Amino acid sequence: MTAFTRAFRRKSTRRIAAVGAVTAGALLLSACGGDDMSGMDHGSGNSSASASAEPGKSAAAGDFNDIDVNFAQMMIPHHEQALEMAKLADGRASDSELKDIVSKIEKAQEPEIETMKGWLTAWDQPTEMPSMPGMDHSGMSGMMSDADMKELAAMKGTEFDKMFAQMMIEHHKGAISMAEDEQKDGKNADAVKMAGDIIKGQSAEVKQLQSILDRP
Known part of the structure; x- marks a missing residue:
């Protein structure tokens, strides 16, 4: 086991412990903020926006709850970092299968x-998520720190492939994990469907990435 792998696993454990605090804090802030919004009731999904929705407008403008809001607010920066990592593969990655995964990430997550x-x-x-003192996106489940990203950017070839796959x-x-929470407790049909798509697509990519790591 390399020094990077040991350090990476220690950081992974800390991130998993931190994500519960991030989610709980986001829920609390979202609930508190609801008092300032006239006519808005996230729990029931009844709002002035949904009441005035035009015919034919996406179902996303209909019923929703705080879980749906937090899912979108947290998944946006999560996806943005995945795209940042994917861009680093240009000129650094050497594995053809990994390059294919990078293309899939970009095509799925940008839209x-x-x-x-x-x-x-x-x-x-x-x-954007409400800012919380002492917390940043690196505390969110699976997010990389600035140091992680700089280390990845310094790699090339097989070393890059292995580190990218692991990260x-x-x-x-x-x-x-975030998508599973949305599927369990979310209310908006469009958001729940996207959560299912994320689980299916990214679970398949995890298997591909693991096969790259397992190569001699």
């Missing part, structure tokens, strides 16, 4: 980001 931003706008919610496996597992 999902725009879709989730559209939901939040329709729900009259911020497209993206953790990143995907974090997204899958």
Whole structure:
């Protein structure tokens, strides 16, 4: 086991412990913020936005709850970091299968980001998570720190492939966990469907990435 792997696993454990605090804090802030929004009731999904929705408008503008809001607000920066990692593969990655996975990540996650931003706008919610003292996105499940990203950017060839695969496996597992929470407790049909798509697509990519790591 390399020194990087040992350090990476220690950081993974700390991130998993931190994500519960991030989610709980986001729920609390979202609940508190609801008092300032006239006519908005996240729990029931009844809002002035949904009441005035035009015929034919996406179902995303209909019923939703705080779980749906938090899912979108957290998954947007999560996807954005995955895309940042994917961009680093250009000129650094050497494995053809890994390059194919990078292409899949870009094709799936860029449109999902725009879709989730559209939901939040329709729900009259911020497209970014409320800031919490002492917490940043690196505390979210599967997110990499700035140091992790700099280390990845310094790699090339097989070393890059292995580190990218290891980091993206953790990143995907974090997204899958968040999507499972949305499937369990979310209310908006579009958001729940996207959560299912994320679980299916990223679970398959985790298996591919693991096969890259397992190569001699």
